[in-house]
Amino acid sequence: MSAAEKLVVRGLHVAVEGQEILRGVDLEIGRGEVHALMGPNGSGKSTLGYAIMGHPSYEVTSGSVELVRADGSRLDILSMEPDERARAGVFLAFQRPMSIPGVRVADFLRHAVTNVRNPGRKEGEELMPMREFRDELKKKMADLSIDPEFARRYVNDGFSGGEMKRAEILQLAMLRPKFAILDETDSGLDADAVRLASESIARIGGHEMGILIITHHEQLLEHNVPLRTHVMLGGRIVESGGPELAAELHKKGYERIRSAYPEAAAAEKAMEDTRTAEPAPA
């Protein structure tokens, strides 16, 4: 596997509004690999996803994120705009997707797919042919048991939690990135839907995609058995292991982790305290 293209995160420090959230994250995911990322709420999992994707509120204070190709050449992801990162093959399924009223799912996706598949496309150039796009969208929606009407709805506008997550998976299927971060894509879905999501992600990923699955549960991992499971606490990955680690955390929670890594646990507590210390509105 060492020859495959990799997403490499080194010593990543990220601050939001001047407060440090990630305190040195290292992670390496090859195409075709699945990794799981777990950790208590507020430990910085979503922050890692946003920072890799380039959210302007998440300031990288040090460290690097690179795509390392099989021939050893490197692409510096952090110097790119979010759209350039998408075109380079990076994808984030949002924990809380944004609604864009008035913009239809199909129109948005056609534009997105066109740009991502022709990374050199300039503004104003032709979009993917309508018929071809529509046929593909229809098929992928059917694969995900999504009602065809869905394409005409406004992006995430008035969607239920489950619909939003399925829409994120649909985007994953259409955009076929090299690397995908799926941030709690199972939340808001019932048991059957999680099973379907798990199968779909495995099928979409094939052996081509590197996937980082952020989850609190095991079900999504059923068809996406992680090569590595990472545990985040206080803005660092404190422990990595195999699938058995995910099972343990799912069953027993984070007590063992907190006592094994007191420094990270203290950082987590400090972050929580600054959050709750926000002055109440007068």
Added chain:
Amino acid sequence: MSTGFEAPAAIGEINKYDFRTESPAVFKARKGIDREIVSQISEMKKEPAWMRDFRLASLEVFESKPMPSWGGRIGVDFQDIYYYLKPAEQQGKTWDEVPDAIKQTFDRLGIPEAERKFLAGVKAQFESEVVYGSLQEDLAKKGVIFTDTDTAVREHPDLLREYFGTIIPPSDNKFAALNSAVWSGGSFIYVPKGVKIEFPLQAYFRINAESMGQFERTLIIVDEGAQVHYVEGCTAPMYSTESLHSAVVEVVVKKHGRCRYTTIQNWANNIYNLVTKRAMAYEGALMEWIDGNLGSHLTMKYPAVYLMEPGARGEILSIAFASAGQHQDAGAKIVHAAPHTSGRIVSKSISKNGGRASYRGLVKVEPGAKKSRSSVVCDALILDDRSRSDTYPYIEIEEQDVSVGHEASVSKIGEEQLFYLMSRGLTEAEASTMIVGGFVEPLVKELPMEYAVEMNKLIQLQMEGSVG
């Protein structure tokens, strides 16, 4: 209908609405306004005495009225404007007869194509006169009249005179008086009892002479149980000196009639666009104004519906887009003058690059207009810190038993929305264009297809260079 956004247009497109065509003006009155000029206009048009007298009386009203003290600053020198310009000797009957220079202008606007596509008559106003018009034969057979207002003065004097200037009298405001004195062109439509026109009637207006005012005058009469959708669109070339456009639109919708009046205006940045639009709706009738305002230096426009009899309904949907150097003071007015009437106002504005968009509206419920309902929703989207949005919602209620609701929201274009779209590969410009397009979608989807496409294109042009 898909209102999908193609990416912002190529450079050539940007200037599409910015060309000028040299056209030999056959008659050009001198600059300025006085009794002599007004009489001359009337004479040129070979008008009956009553119309000349109406013009001259209106001139006196115009001269006696002060400038409006609200809205925007109107920096117009009335003596530095041409009030009448006749572009061609004859009104063209068929496309072949239209002079070449004029044709080029229309060609570039896509009018001949539109003519083919459009289902009914195209009326194109070029400078002050209608130069080209056609109307489907079966409409004429049904007794529908669709002509320019000058022709109507000659050919339908009784019908025209019964309503002309009664819905908006010259005394209404300074600019209505000005229009009444110097008006030229515009459309006259009569839809007889029970006749329903299924497809939109269309008109294009265009200013194309420096420092020239355009004062078209439109009158629409929808008889009992009849139905019409009238559409006008405007694009204007850019000019270095300021230009005045001041139209008057009067509409009467009789018992159980329906009228929808759709306008898209995209004026050049130096134009003052001061328009008075008003409709009277009678028993069970429906009047809808759909109004898109882009461009111009200052637009002041508040389409109104007077609900005169029980069951009358009025709807006003408006979009305003204000960019650098532009002030859109647009809004709506609904007057409930009878019981069981209902009104709805939806206003959306976008301001960017220092543009200013104001909503100014009035809902008035007169005594005795029981069980009337009215709602007002205004949403403003501000694209940057230099731009501005204001809301002036006036509500006057002189009756207890009514329901009147008002909601307003102002939002900034969301960083989170931009990031979401960009994370899917859209550039910042594409993403913000898409968000703005989505914001106006609820109104754009009410437009006929060709206009929806045009509107989306105009918004793209407005959005260009918005980033950074």
